[in-house]
Amino acid sequence: MTPQGAPTGELCSIPAYLNRNVRVYGTKPAYREKEFGIWQCWTWAEAYDEIRAMALGLLALGIERGEYVAIIGRNRPAHYWAMVAAQMCGAIPVPLYQDAVAEEMAYVLEHCGARFVVCGDQEQVDKVIEVQEHVHGIEHVLYNDKRGMRKYDHTHLNWLHDIEAEGRAGHARLEPELDRRTAELTWDSTCVMLYTSGTTGKPKGAVLSNRNIIETAKASVAFDHLGQDEEVLAYLPMAWVGDFIFSIGQAMVAGFCVNCPESPETMMTDLREIGPTYYFAPPRIFETMLTNVMIRMEDAGDLKYALFHHFMEFAKTAGETYGMPRLRNKQSKPTLRRRIRGIYRYAMGIGFAIETLVENAIRLFFVKLRHPIATRAHFKARDPILNIYPQPLRDYFKYRMGDVLVYGALKNTLGLSRIRVAYTAGEAIGPEIFEFYRSLGINLKQLYGQTEASVFITQQPDGQVRSDTVGVPSPGVEVRIAENGEVYYRSPGTFVEYYKNAESTASTKDPEGWVATGDAGFFEEGTGHLRIIDRAKDVGKMADGSLFAPKYVENKLKFYPDILEVVVFGADREMCTAFINIDLTAVGNWAERNNIAYASYQELAGHPRVLETIKAHVEEVNRSVAEDAILSGCQIHRFLVLHKELDADDGELTRTRKVRRNIIAEKFADLVAALYDGSDSVYTETEVTYEDGRKGSIKATLKICDAAVQEPQHKRQVAA
């Protein structure tokens, strides 16, 4: 790999960017966290002071260069600071998933050999103490939340703020050493190590250098014209590369403010209070939000219900044209002009509403005088002659009116009023869901990325957004498609290596720097947009030789609000079958409306009427799959609705909630067998892990349903 030269000046590490931000944006907010009901705010200067004290404290405890510091906790400013503080000391932060159980944590802590562990609260400290029985490297445990910690043995346990105080006290002694270490950081020194969740096998530690993180952040900030006035809400797991790029990489490079929610439960309220301008969420979050809106609309009064549906229907056609926030070419502050424009648009909406009513009333009056009988029919038909404005202008006004009555209020409720750019990634998003948000005037786009690429591989530029592609290669990224359809990329963000795993590094990244994504896809002709079909290794052949792409079918099914998760089987078999997980919120609400009593998830999942609905969905999907000549073999012949929700704690999903196909097939082997042996019900017992790590088991008899399949199109053509 040819290093593209160090950047101008000394901006080659996160601490260097921190220094710059203190100089340039000193008194602007850098971090906010809601605590005690108030948004506590730290300016860049204050944050710098804290981070520096923390770094000095770590030095006082004897942190070494190149050492790994594990960070476990929910999104809180202090945890981000700890990461930067570690970097200042020349150490490497390793954020971990806070919901990981002790065993999972043990593997990672053992693998990276962390001597320092920063924990969020008592829960995490307990886990680390449990882990310490097997893993011996851990020497210092620091915690952020003091609660419940008083009685612990504090010989190797320290409160993070005590460490800061210690650092401040010893600052004369430690400062020269700290400055020396910070100055040593180069373009190629490691910025962070992130463990990939991995749908198979043990997690691997992807080493990302300063160059990876900073170049990627710079390019993506320029791509979307992110400025220092953006607001983001940091709520995604800190161990996930996306959060690192957004909340540290981009935040440092662009100098915007990172807001941390009060607790995971208050996320939606906090989102609304902050009103982020730049937002990232996996499709699941957008799905949940939409489901909640729809459920609440069911309970709304007739007028609201009618208004909502009328305007949402209208927005589908007009939203893309009239709703989007105006594209910004350069970074700018929210100006008076923009505020006036907002007021103007609002006034336009109200004006149009009044105008329409008045105009129609007057016309109605005169028309009634002359043609009393024809009037009704006439107005019903909405004769265009009555409208003095051309259609686009009418649409514009109507959209503004909708904005006042529906869209604005709805966006405000969802906390998305101020969004300029929103991204979704990780999974395919349903076209209806995507369209819903876009038609509201939320600039929701898709991107495609992975840890090894420091997130960005492709993303959608403004104005070229569609639900079925993941966009064009991000700036600086080269993408090529191998002969077997697998997507390869090479970019400045390409990871250095997998830690202590040269074998995996070699098999993923070739000497020229091309990295295999493991996903199969193709470039669309004409537009140059990338489309992802499936995981390359999941794409297989069925027994009769036709193509098997489980994700394609699964996604189609998952777009139904009733269905939460689907696992399709069929590689090397005669027919496709599926496990289905229902969505308890949506189906529960439906059950309530239809007077269906249920006591548990299991009972609801087995209810005949639920099965009927799911069957209808499956058959509908089969019809749509049959239209695709290549994939028509993937129609689902038989399916069952699982008695438990697939869960990361049971190892069925990854921590980022991706299906672990092989593990599920192994764990539920009896159910898979039943799907293929023609029986119409099956008895099973499943072990489950509760959140506190205890095990239990659920017993159930599951009904297996047959679904009607369509004659595959190509076979018909052959016959003809």
Add this chain to the structure above:
Amino acid sequence: MNMVSHEPYVTEDGRTIGGVLMELKNITLRFGGVVAIKDISFDVREGEIRAIIGPNGAGKSSMLNIISGFYTPSEGEVWFEGHKRPQMRPFRVAQQGIARTFQNIALFQGMSTLDNMMTGRITRMNAGLMAQALWWGKAEREESEHRAAVEKIIDFLEIQHIRKTPVGRLPYGLQKRVELGRALAAEPRLLLLDEPMAGMNVEEKEDMSRFILDVNDEFGTTIVLIEHDMGVVMDLSDRVVVMDYGKKIGDGPPEEVRANQDVIDAYLGVSHD
């Protein structure tokens, strides 16, 4: 039976139990001809968790009502912080630093969690009526102080997500937690809990137990609690008073009480001849 010395000592789990905070001497309570409590004496020491148990109708809640000043004992004396307490209105008692929760939730259903908890601060509010009405001067300053105190408790009880929710819409377990929060908002020295875990499932009970222990541990609040769940009582409390038909039939550490024949009889039932 009460031959325990009154010297401060440290428990196994590292809490310090101080001297006597409250002493009840020969309390008798009559309602007309019915004798609810007959000549009961016991003490509550600073920093301890004191449980009162007994079968239904044993007079436990009446005992709590006497401590909280709602009932005045027909005979006997209540000593608090080394002074004999004169006959007193309940709000005066509250001002002395005694707060309580109720067996049946007694929250303001239409008010938010936050507002409910703010009512717990009433005994500590000094601003006059006019200042309150005009939201001026002292009232404004005070409100933010009280709000800060309440927010600490909200954080402590982990109920941030329901801060603005009307309590009427909350599930039972959370309402109980809010009620505990309101009592804590008064920053009591002595906290009275009347069946804090009644009607809860195992998980809610575990949560509530943790909070009770944490309150005792972090704030050093002395707690008197009535509870029917024996497991909870035995695990939480330092000393237990057992009542039956208005009489005290046992008093001492949980292990001792558990072995007491009278207590076993009262709970399992024997023929009274």
